[in-house]
Amino acid sequence: MKVTWVGCLTSLAGSSLAYVISDQGHFSNHRTDLLDQVFGEVLASHDGSGAAEVRQRSFNLDEDEDPEFKAMCGFYQEHPVEFPDDDLSNDLELFAGIVSxxxxxxxxxxxxxxxxxxxxxxxxxxxxxxxxxxxxxxxxxxxxxxxxxxxxxxxxxxxxxxxxxxxxxxxxxxxxxxxxxxxxxxxxxxxxxxxxxxxxxxxxxxxxxxxxxxxxxxxxxxxxxxxxxxxxxxxxxxxxxxxxxxxxxxxxxxxxxxxxxxxxxxxxxxxxxxxxxxxxxxxxxxxxxxxxxxxxxxxxxxxxxxxxxxxxxxxxxxxxxxxxxxxxxxxxxxxxxxxxxxxxxxxxxxxxxxxxxxxxxxxxxxxxxxxxxxxxxxxxxxxxxxxxxxxxxxxxxxxxxxxxxxxxxxxxxxxxxxxxxxxxx
Missing domain, CATH: 3.40.800.10 (Ureohydrolase domain)
Structure with a gap:
């Protein structure tokens, strides 16, 4: 059965996430989970000086994982995301700001x-x-x-x-x-x-x-x-x-x-x-x-x-x-x-x-x-x-x-x- 991108994440999230709340009120997980591997950079804090730090990540996948999903993860492993500068000045403005x-x-x-x-x-x-x-x-x-x-x-x-x-x-x-x-x-x-x-x-x-x-x-x-x-x-x-x-x-x-x-x-x-x-x-x-x-x-x-x-x-x-x-x-x-x-x-x-x-x-x-x-x-x-x-x-x-x-x-x-x-x- 072909499993979609969203379906993979949903099923993996249900089976492998084990979040607890720390004393500081932040979420943490006892073991590395796939959602954090795929989307962790999205939630990373910026230091305010420019683009967010880009880190190389590896993905822990089961041997019987869906091939299409493996390919997607491989792409993201080889091409880590780079976020724009915090001032947003060069972002797409079609729907942003006050409309002049x-x-x-x-x-x-x-x-x-x-x-x-x-x-x-x-x-x-x-x-x-x-x-x-x-x-x-x-x-x-x-x-x-x-x-x-x-x-x-x-x-x-x-x-x-x-x-x-x-x-x-x-x-x-x-x-x-x-x-x-x-x-x-x-x-x-x-x-x-x-x-x-x-x-x-x-x-x-x-x-x-x-x-x-x-x-x-x-x-x-x-x-x-x-x-x-x-x-x-x-x-x-x-x-x-x-x-x-x-x-x-x-x-x-x-x-x-x-x-x-x-x-x-x-x-x-x-x-x-x-x-x-x-x-x-x-x-x-x-x-x-x-x-x-x-x-x-x-x-x-x-x-x-x-x-x-x-x-x-x-x-x-x-x-x-x-x-x-x-x-x-x-x-x-x-x-x-x-x-x-x-x-x-x-x-x-x-x-x-x-x-x-x-x-x-x-x-x-x-x-x-x-x-x-x-x-x-x-x-x-x-x-x-x-x-x-x-x-x-x-x-x-x-x-x-x-x-x-x-x-x-x-x-x-x-x-x-x-x-x-x-x-x-």
């Missing part, structure tokens, strides 16, 4: 420059847990945490598919490219009053932008926001434009989000005017975005009123619709975006519902016929060379995701691509 985005350092970013403890960083990642301006399904307030969970396998390494052939991105590890990247945690945002919540977000973003960078060629940090519903982009654009001037916006979405508030929300009450479908109208109206320099990518949702298309153009946007991906090809799509934004500072905003609902079901307003994750990542990589000063990924609603967290994982990968654009030389 891609394991980047956590920083206190919301303090004043004058408090004497102002941190230094070049790129800040910050959460905006807000979803009380949605028109359909809530839940995106839990998006920042979900995206961080989806980023646990990120944090270093070169992607062989990053960028177009011959691109500098092919040899880039954005987490080790000379930029200090930190996770600022989430801005406190009340769920009870949108006016207060959006003001909180603006003040949090402003505090992040007001910090000093390590890289001398950066006049202000670059900021990536984890949404939250798409309304949070309005405050991110306000803060970014204060340091960079009017921005060219590359807007990946299935919806135009330039709706006149009289058409969406504001026609009911004035307090509902600012929402996740009107924020680009207000960004244009307030001068946060440059005139006639912005682009929608992936649009496919129906308009609400006959005037929507005209109003969208008045807000400074052109459109690449989702079906254009089947007609134009990646090179043409990327070319149109670059030609549109020119050399202005660029803000990239990605509503995760730009992806097809089969790819990203965990979102508030899913629409059929969207992009694949590969299509989105390819176009993002094609934007290499743009001056990307800020970005966000929004509308991740984990309550509607699969149990495989596919929406959160792809959202994290989108941010990884944006980090590539921000750090490539």
């Amino acid at each position: 985005f891609a394991h980047v350092p956590i920083e206190r970013c919301f303090g004043s420059r004058t408090d004497g403890k102002s941190p230094l960083y070049d790129i800040a990642i910050v959460g905006a847990p807000f979803d009380t301006s949605v028109s359909y399904r809530p839940g995106a307030r839990f998006g920042p945490n979900a995206v961080r969970q989806g980023s646990r396998r990120l944090g270093g390494g070169i992607l062989p598919v990053r960028g177009f052939p011959g691109s500098k991105l092919r040899k880039l590890d954005p987490y080790n490219a000379g930029y200090k990247i930190v996770d600022c945690g989430d801005v406190p945002m009340t769920p009870y009053d949108n006016r207060i919540a959006l003001n909180q977000l603006y003040r949090g973003q402003r505090a992040i932008y007001n910090k000093t960078t390590l890289k001398s060629d950066l006049k202000a940090p670059k900021v990536i926001t984890l949404g939250g519903d798409h309304t949070v982009t309005l405050m991110a654009l306000k803060a970014a434009s204060e340091h960079n001037g009017p921005l060219a916006v590359v807007h990946f979405d299935s919806h135009i989000d330039t709706w006149d508030p009289k058409v969406l929300g504001g026609g009911i009450t004035k307090t509902q005017s600012i929402n996740h479908g009107t924020f680009l109208h207000f960004a244009h109206e307030r001068g946060y975005i440059a005139r006639d320099k912005s682009m929608h990518v992936g649009i496919r949702a129906p308009f609400i009123a006959p005037t929507d298309d005209k109003h969208d153009r008045e807000c400074g946007f052109q459109k690449i619709v989702a079906r254009d991906f089947d007609i134009l090809g990646f090179q043409e799509i990327v070319s149109q975006i670059k030609q549109r934004v020119g050399d202005l500072p660029v803000y990239i905003t990605v509503d995760i519902d730009v992806l097809d609902l089969s790819v990203a079901p965990g979102t508030g307003t899913p629409e059929p016929g969207g992009l694949t994750s590969r299509e989105l990542l390819t176009v993002l990589d094609g934007l290499e060379g743009l001056n990307v000063v800020g970005a966000d990924v929004v509308e991740v609603s984990p309550a509607f995701d699969t149990n495989g967290d596919i929406t959160s994982i792809v959202a994290a990968q989108v941010i990884d691509s944006i980090l590539g654009l921000m750090t490539v030389g």
